[in-house]
Amino acid sequence: MKLIQTDIENIITEYVDKIEKKYPPSDNSQIVYKQSLKAMAGIDLGSHTNQDVQQIVETYLYTWGNMGRLLGREEFRGWQSRLTKELQYNHKMLEGLRKKRLETVNLSEFDADIKKCYKSFRDVVGRIASAKVLHLVSPDFFPIWDNAIAEGVRKELAAREDWTIEAFSPDDYYEFMKAIQQFTRKNSKVLSDLVLKYGKSKLRIIDECLLCAVRRPFSLFFGTM
Numbered sequence: 001m002k003l004i005q006t007d008i009e010n011i012i013t014e015y016v017d018k019i020e021k022k023y024p025p026s027d028n029s030q031i032v033y034k035q036s037l038k039a040m041a042g043i044d045l046g047s048h049t050n051q052d053v054q055q056i057v058e059t060y061l062y063t064w065g066n067m068g069r070l071l072g073r074e075e076f077r078g079w080q081s082r083l084t085k086e087l088q089y090n091h092k093m094l095e096g097l098r099k100k101r102l103e104t105v106n107l108s109e110f111d112a113d114i115k116k117c118y119k120s121f122r123d124v125v126g127r128i129a130s131a132k133v134l135h136l137v138s139p140d141f142f143p144i145w146d147n148a149i150a151e152g153v154r155k156e157l158a159a160r161e162d163w164t165i166e167a168f169s170p171d172d173y174y175e176f177m178k179a180i181q182q183f184t185r186k187n188s189k190v191l192s193d194l195v196l197k198y199g200k201s202k203l204r205i206i207d208e209c210l211l212c213a214v215r216r217p218f219s220l221f222f223g224t225m
Contacts (some may be wrong), residue, residue: 009187009190011213012187012190012191012209013190013193013194015208015212016194016205016208016209018212019208019211020198029063030064032059032060032064033064036064037136037139039055039056040056040057040060040136040137043056045087045091045094045095045137046088046091046092047088048088049084050080050081052084053081053083053084054080056136057080057083057133057136058080061129061132061133065129067125067126067129070126070129071125071126071129076126079125083121086120086121086124087137089120090117090120093113093116093117097110097113097114097117097137097138097142098137098138099138100138100140101141102140102141102142102143102177102181102184102203103181103184103202105141107174107177114170114173114177115171115173115174116170118134118173118174119170121134122168122170127168128145128146128147128150130173131144131173132144135203139201140202141203142203143176143203143206143207144204145176149207149210149211149214150167150172150176151167152210152213152214153176153179153210154167154172157175157179180203180206184202184203184206191205
């Protein structure tokens with residue numbers, strides 16, 4: 001049975017309310033998320049230091065992002081100093097994207113920059129943490145993904161006959177952004193209501209919705225993309 005838009009909006013609200021109840025504002029990880037975004041917003045990306053990465057990004061990834069076990073592997077040793085260099089190297093592109101809103105931009109104009117920044121960070125901190133770092137830099141433009149969410153959206157996209165994109169590649173992340181942009185525009189009203197209710201960005205609200213929906217077919221929300 002095909003759901004009407006009101007049904008979808010009710011489900012989105014139910015899912016986000018459920019996550020917010022499980023992780024209230026008083027939860028330490030939620031406090032760290034909010035503090036990290038605020039601290040990062042005050043950093044000049046072109047002149048930030050390794051200490052900034054350790055104090056802000058590392059705390060954010062380990063406490064909120066649950067990336068400590070992954071980034072503790074030998075292959076990621078020294079990731080903090082390498083990420084510092086990549087942030088500095090890409091700072092002009094990132095500063096240009098910092099104040100953009102995914103919902104309102106013509107995404108194709110930023111295709112090359114998105115893919116370049118994602119690849120730079122992926123090579124340093126891995127495919128999931130890279131999106132989390134991008135979100136930290138620009139929380140209204142770069143969406144978050146984890147393995148389950150990325151694979152769920154990818155499954156819907158893979159129904160397209162022309163789908164040949166490698167999983168977790170820069171192209172894959174760009175297609176993920178396109179899908180999230182479409183989702184945001186289609187459900188703008190209910191997302192705006194939840195933004196006001198919980199004081200979070202639309203992309204964070206969407207992440208919470210998808211975290212709860214991950215064991216259900218994403219076609220419920222995205223339909224044909």
